[in-house]
Amino acid sequence: MRPSGRGELDSLYFDYPHFDPPARPEVEPQTPVAVVGAGPVGMVAALTLAQHGVRSVLLDAKDTFNDGSRAICISRSSYHILDQLGIAAPFLEKSLGWTKGRSFYRGRQILEFDMPDSADEKFRPMYNLQQQYIEAFLWKAVAASPLIETRWQSRVTGLEQAPEGAVLTVEDPNGRYALPARWVIAADGARSAMRGMCGLRLKGENYEGRYIIADVKMAHDYPTIRRALFDPACRPGGTVLIHRQPDDIWRIDYQLREDETNEEATREENVRASVEGVLAEIGHDGGYALEWWSVYSANTLLLDDYRQGHVFFAGDSAHIVPIFGVRGLNNGIADGHNIGWKLAAVLNRAAGESLLDSYTPERRGATLDVFANATKSTRFMTPPTHGWRVMRDAALSLALSRQSAGHLANPRQMTPHTYADSPATTPDDPGFDAGPIPGAMIRDVALEDGFLSERLGKGLTLLAFGDPGLDMPPGLSVLRLPADGPVARAYGAVQGSAYLVRPDLHVAARWRKVTPEKLALALGRMAISEEETA
Structure with a gap:
């Protein structure tokens, strides 16, 4: 939805293109x-x-x-x-990269968290x-x-x-x-x-919590830090999330009360009143322009x-x-x-x-x-029952005096899923004491000339440490790495170790000592034969 007097695609910062219908071929091949x-x-x-x-x-x-x-x-x-x-x-x-989040309860900060980041990472945790x-x-x-x-x-x-x-x-x-x-x-x-x-x-669960998404344009000097406000004065008993975006656009998500209908909550005058309450809560006394808003509820369905x-x-x-x-x-x-x-x-x-x-x-x-992770956050952000709300508010109250309790308000940013149980993943070699396990996404490593992730092929890539001592199947990209270098240390590798990496940067298999037979078995689990890689 957009403010009165503006068209559906009349944005304050983005020009929407228009795409014509296609000219089709006379005969449609498969x-x-x-x-x-x-x-x-x-x-x-x-x-x-x-x-x-x-x-x-x-x-x-x-x-x-x-x-x-x-x-x-x-x-x-x-x-x-x-x-x-x-x-x-x-x-x-x-985009705007960020690593930090802050949570507040009744106007007082109860948590400041940093997502994992290091010089070995090419990209920031979130943008x-x-x-x-x-x-x-x-x-x-x-x-x-x-x-x-x-x-x-x-x-x-x-x-x-x-x-x-x-x-x-x-x-x-x-x-x-x-x-x-x-x-x-x-x-x-x-x-x-x-x-x-x-x-x-x-199929799954529908949660009672409903939110208004409101985008506003304003000059506001707060850094790119995710803010969560619990039980703020502007929305008693509710939750507010605030994100900075490019072009001086700020995303404000605020929870609706049970007695607020979607129709009432999405009226422009009510959205403006709620947004202005949030802006007053965070100390912004400058002007703003309302850009766009919508309503959503939290669901876990699949x-x-x-x-x-x-x-x-x-x-x-x-x-x-x-x-x-x-x-x-x-x-x-x-x-x-x-x-x-x-x-x-x-x-x-x-x-x-x-x-x-x-x-x-x-x-x-x-x-x-x-x-599994988002449900915990959803129940904390939008308690589904009176009992959940009592426990949530007790934890927030405790966080005012005990720092450790504040971590209950952590939004649980997730690492990529590990495909350990996939039929395409080879069971792990027990000889490793470090490095990503089969099914996990690779761990990036800073090199003298860039990052490990930049040196992988577009198809299957074998990370070979030292001389693995075997003939590689044709068509399989091979990245040879020193057995005593930074990647070897990060991956727990020695002379003759190898990691088989998929196009999506997940590890298909790894071996402390690779052999032709082990490599062939791993390719077979992915329905790939040595002849098919040619």
Whole structure:
């Protein structure tokens, strides 16, 4: 929603483009992959496919980007994905990195936390950037790719599946047509039409807590630090979150009372009154301009299976996660990248189709991991019952005099999920005393000429310490590292050790002493033979 007198896309800081409907070919050949939804998740999936040489058709019913700032927090792990795709530069130039958070109870600070960071990390733990810019930067890369055909104003209204693939019914201003595809990635959001066409529904919990998101433009000199206000004078009994964004835009999320209806709360005069109360609470006495607002509730919902036949679900079409812990967008970006490189491996005949069986265990497992952590934060931010509220308020009161109690208000920023139970992950070698375990994301290390993450290949990469003493399969990127260098120390490696790293920077296997047989078994778990890597 926008203030009275301004259009739906009349932003104070962002110019929305307009995309015309597509000119279609007279004969529609089968596309290797159809990606439904041109939001961040769909565009990451299409860019990942293109990076591995696979064509896709990207469809979206809209004629522009999503309105409002929406998802604003991009994690370090997502920046690594953007970096792997070669498109991180504009994100880094525009976004605001941050490491610190502060929590307040009734106007007094009870917690200041720092997320893990060091000189060995190429990226900061978190960056703030409005979703319009996220989509604009991704779109620039999509539009430049000859392997991605984007069709705006194209709504998918039907789906049929057969052994050889799927056929989508698509409607645009020029009519209706059939689009055959070998595989389909459904990234069409929380109200996914694709999910409904497959007869699927999200399952889980709906929480009572509701929030208004309000973006305001103002000159305010507080640093880029996440602030959480518990039981502030401006919203007694509620919670307020405040984030700084580029272009002097500030995100204010404030909890609604049980007696406030969505209709009342979203009226402009009520939003302004609430925003002005928050600004007074934080000591801002300057002017502001109201940019945009919306309402949301915290839910933990997901599909039982992220795949149905030739259709894979990614992002909000597969799961809805609470905002607390800022994992919605980041979880979706990881979905798109995960299924993108796996479908590319299958379509390029570098892997068998059984590799695709690892998508649901990995990404649904990641969602459940998010739920386990975010549910704790959600119950703290928006207590679901009187009993939870009493315990939450008691902990906050205790934090006024006992520093350790303040950590209960920590939003639990998460590290990337570890795919330890994935069928594509090889059980660990017990000989290591350091380094990322199989399934975990790699640990970056600063080198004399950059970072370890920058030296990995786009496909599978073997980190070989010293001379492993074996012939490497053709097509497998090999990064030879000294057995006494900084990476070896960080990874607990010795002469002959090796780590097998996937395109998404997760460790597929590691060995204290690698052998041809061990390497072949690990590739086999990923449905990759030595012949297929050629």
